[in-house]
Amino acid sequence: MPDIQCQQCKRPYPTQGLPYRCxxxxxxxxxxGPITLDLDRVEADLPGIWRYRHTFSLFPGAQVVSLGEGNTPLVWEELDGLRLGLKMEAMNPTGSYKDRGTAVLVSQLAARGARSAVEDSSGNAGASFAAYAARARLGARVFVPEAASGPKRAQIEAYGAELVCVPGPRSAAAQAVQAAAGQGAVYASHAYLPFGLPGIATIAYELYAQLGRAPGSIVAPVGHGGLLVGIQQGFTALVNSGKIPGEPYYLAVQAERCAPLWWAATHSGGGEPAEGQTIAEGVRVKTPAHLATLLELLDGRRGAVAAVAEDDILPAYRELAGRGIYVEPTSAIVWSAIQPLMGRIPEPIVLILTGSGLKYQ
Ligand SMILES: [Zn+2]
Structure with missing residues (x-):
């Protein structure tokens, strides 16, 4: 089972405490090392993601902190005569895929004896953290950008977390939480702590079980990049276990107004990407935690990055709703990004629909 270590000095993660950096x-x-998946060790009597518990690298004595996350449906839609698989991640307990990672993250925090923790988020990760912290009876303080959607803020507060609205862009909330961490708070970062990635990887195992094979292509929104990195690690584990011959093609999707991964993949030389306002608030991340990993992955053979124009986001959101699929604008960017690529990337194509339309006012 892989252990956590520093990527620079290679020291192992401390045996006490919960630092988010070395x-x-x-x-x-x-x-x-890669996730070790042994399909003979799947505990089919456990709910959702927990049947893959042996892949989570849990601390000794970690309890299961669960609200029933995972095991989401794969629904098929037709576009331009081709079938598209829609992985319905909005059907997780707090309305977003984040719950898969948060359930594992909070289980690890509880195993290390944390009583309270802080987190920053555009909204979905904060709502997810607030819910699982409440479930584990941990205190939670969540820093969100002032512009975070009303339903997400209400959801965070309803779970009993302390909500801190930070004026300015998403990066200002990130700076505020790092200041709190500097004063000794446990920073339960969904972006910097790797605990949750094996939880997100369960999307890959479920898709393998639902399709009976690997998808040809995976299309997912990218903010910090944890969703796509987690899924990719899951498919690597399936390849290593001999269940699939190769990984899918990956299409990472960003909003053009804040697209640092797309910018890094398509620009050379100086300057820096914008952190513009976008209704795809869940992917408004100026400095993605997994930027280097994703640039290496999406090298043109194994995947690509697309940036969706702001004017195309709401029409995609409405088009999905018109087909009975109610997701937030952040999720709808994949529907826009896939249209020019139909017939040009490997099939079957699966879109990861990350968050509920109920989160958008
Ligand atoms: Zn180090």
Missing amino acids: PACGGGLAFD
Whole structure:
């Protein structure tokens, strides 16, 4: 089972405490090897993601903190005569895919004896964290950008978390939470702590079970990139276990107004990408935690990055709703991005629909 280590100095994660960066050198944290998946060890009597518990690298004594996340449906739609699989991640307990990672993250926090923690988010991760913290009876303080949607803010507060609205762009909320972490708070970062990635990887195992094979292509929104990195790690585990011959093609989708991954993949030389206002608030991340990993993955053979024009987002949101699929604008960007690529990327194509339309006012 892989362990967490510093990506720079390779020191192992401390045996006590919950730092979100290497305490020795400040480097980022990651698992020291691929996820080990053994389909003979799947615990079919456990709900949702927990049947894959042996892949989570849980601390000794970690309890299951669950609200029934995972096991979401795969629904088929037709576009231009081709079938598209829609992975309905909005059907998770708090209305977004984040719950898969948060359930594992909060289980790990509880195993280390945390009593309270802070988190920052455009809304979905904050709502998810607030819910699982409540479930585990942990105190939660969530920093969100002032522009975060009303339903997400109401949801965070309803779970009993302390909501801190930070004026300015998404990055201002990130700076505020890092200041709190600097004063000793446990920073339950869904972006910097790798605990949740094996939880997100369960999307890959479920798709394999639902399709009886690997998808040809995966299309997913990218903010920090944890969703796509987690899914990719899941497919790597399936390849390593001999269940599938190769990984799918990956299409990462960003909103053009804040598209640092797309910018890095398509620009060379100086300057920096914009952090513009977009209704796809869930992918408005100026400095993605998984930027380097994704740039390496999406090198043109294994995948690509698309940026969706702002004017195309609401029409995609409405078109999906017109087919009975109610997702937030952040999720709808994949519907827009896929249209020029129909027939040009491997099939079957699966779109990850990340969050509920009820989160958007
Ligand atoms: Zn280090």
